Amino acid sequence: MGHPLLDLKNKTAVVIGGTTGIGLAISKAFAQAGANVIPSSRRSEQVRAAVAEVEALGSRSLAQTCDVLDNDSLTQLLHSATAKFGSVQILVNSAGRTKKMPTLDFPDAEWGSIMETNLTGTLRSCRIFGPSHAGASLLAASSTSRRLLLLSRCRKSLPIAQAKQQLLRSPNRLLWNGRHRGSA
Secondary structure (H helix, E strand, O other), X not given: OOOOOOOOOOOEEEEEOOOOHHHHHHXXXXXXXXXXXXXXXXXXXXXXXXXXXXXXXXXXXXOOOOOOOOHHHHHHHHHHHHHHHOOOOEEXXXXXXXXXXXXXXXXXXXXXXXXXXXXXXXXXXXXXXXXXXXXXXXXXXXXXXXXXXXXXXOOOOXXXXXXXXXXXXXXXXXXXXXXXXXXX
């Protein structure tokens, strides 16, 4: 089975927050494109279910939980991924949480907790996965803002509409700092 826009054979993707919502959709799309996919989150039952979906699409996978609030957890995910697949070429940060209430009514502690997961958690995973994987593609996805940013080594970003247009024009469907990267 293949994905109509991507060929990710011999690539390994770690999708943090890859067990529900946008993260699960990305996990399944990468699996369809031929990548080894590691969908991860805090809940082991959701991880096992997502791994089963990825494997049903013909991809190799790994069941490993992680928590973006815990550096050791992220480091263990990286070590498990590299032990099984050799290296990680793609990191997707899709872990996040929200609470439906007017912004101005948020208690500071609740706001801080959301920021810790959604923003600082992404930074943590980029710090852990980025340095040892020069050239890897890092992606941050958010279902709460309905925007998607492509990040290269967490230094540059690109709005989803522009990224989608460039991805569709790129012959190998890869972006690097918002520009065509060249051969994969």
